[in-house]
Amino acid sequence: MQSILIAGATGYLGRFLCAAYRARGHHVTALVRDRARAGDLDADTLVEAEATRPDTLSGVMDGIDLVVSALGITRQADGLSYRDVDYGANLNLLQAAERAGVGRFGYVHVLHAAAMRDVPLVSAKADFVDALQASRVASTIIAPSGYFSDMGEFLSMARTGRIWLFGTGEARINPIHGADLAEAVVEATEAGRAWLDVGGPEVFTQVEIAQMAFAALDRPVRITRLxxxxxxxxxxxxxxxxxxxxxxxxxxxxxxxxxxMVGQTHGTRRLSEHFQALTRAAAHDRAPEGER
Structure with missing residues (x-):
């Protein structure tokens, strides 16, 4: 059994990571900003700290064998930038891990970051990866293609009656469910892999995802290419x-x-089933209370 610290534990992927490592019998410490807001997080220990404030990380890494960070921001909040969090906060975690003698640091990156280095979000992540690979701590970098949760945008557009795509819509992606990605992260860190480009079990064009979204809603396909x-x-x-x-x-x-955006195929969860589950949940929420 290893002692694992998960940063970004209360996020979409972080919750799956906590559950996946615990299922393998590891002791999981979840780094959270607010213990009261952690909810039903599947962790052995909750530690309150602000990764953007290195003074709060003192002693947090003691006895930790592996740090896995899914820490980052998709939408800026609290006046913080990508540079503050995706780079700076993760660098604070890495430096704390170095001081504590942590054996390995796993980081959830983004697929094909080199082709998107001029995008601020990706640039901040890529700069941290450079620092991580230069560190004396062994590293595992996991670069996912995209999350099922991101694909919800297709379903949202389909609900309006039309999906808008750029160009031909033939660019391909194999998005991955958070639970499948968490399993891939666990396997990669346990195997000591240096890098893993990963995606879900099925590869789609953007047009195919749009068609799938309309099918889940049982609506006619209306796609406009810009x-x-x-x-x-x-x-x-x-x-x-x-x-x-x-x-x-x-x-x-x-x-x-x-x-x-196609990574090594992994997992079993299907995007069509995810869309159908979201559609059922939305229908349940709209139903009168007595009909639920």
């Missing part, structure tokens, strides 16, 4: 006309849409 030039124009304009919390994630998604 010229790719409009995607590039949006990338140029958004930083000037929207706040950081809007254009930050938009820059990442608009850039990734033009790239084949």
């Amino acid at each position: 010229p790719d030039a409009s995607r590039k124009a949006a990338l140029a304009v958004l930083p000037w006309v929207t706040p950081r919390k809007i254009h930050g994630p938009a820059q990442f998604f608009l850039t990734a849409l033009a790239i084949d």
Whole structure:
């Protein structure tokens, strides 16, 4: 049994990571900002600390064998930037791990980061990966293609009656469910792998995902393809006309849409079943209380 510390434990992936490591019999310490808001987190120990404040990390890594960080921000909050969290906070964790003699540091990155280095979110992550690989602590870097939770945007558009795609819509992706990704992270760190590009078990074009979203809603397929030039124009304009919390994630998604995001296939959970589950949950929420 190893002692594992999970950073970003209360996020979408972090909760799956805690459960996956505990299921393998490891002792899991979850790093949380607020113990009261951790909810039903599947961890042996909760430790309150602010990774952006290195003074709060004193002693947190003592006795830890492995740190796994899924820490990062998708939408900026609390006045913090990607540079503050995706780079700075993770660097604070790495330096604490070095001082404590932690054996390995696992980090959840993003697939094809080199092709997106000019995107602030990706740049911050990539700069941390550079620091991690230069560290004396052994590292495992996991680069997922995209999450099922991100694919919910297709379902949201389908509910409006139309899905808008840029270009041909033929760029491919094999998104992965958080539980399957957590299992891949566990396997990679236990095997001592240096790097893993990973995705889900099925590869789709964007058009195929759009069709799947309409099928889950039992609605006719209505897809409009916009010229790719409009995607590039949006990338140029958004930083000037929207706040950081809007254009930050938009820059990442608009850039990734033009790239084949296909990692090594892993897991068993299917995107069609995920869409169907989301559709059932939405129908349940809309039903009168007596009919639920």
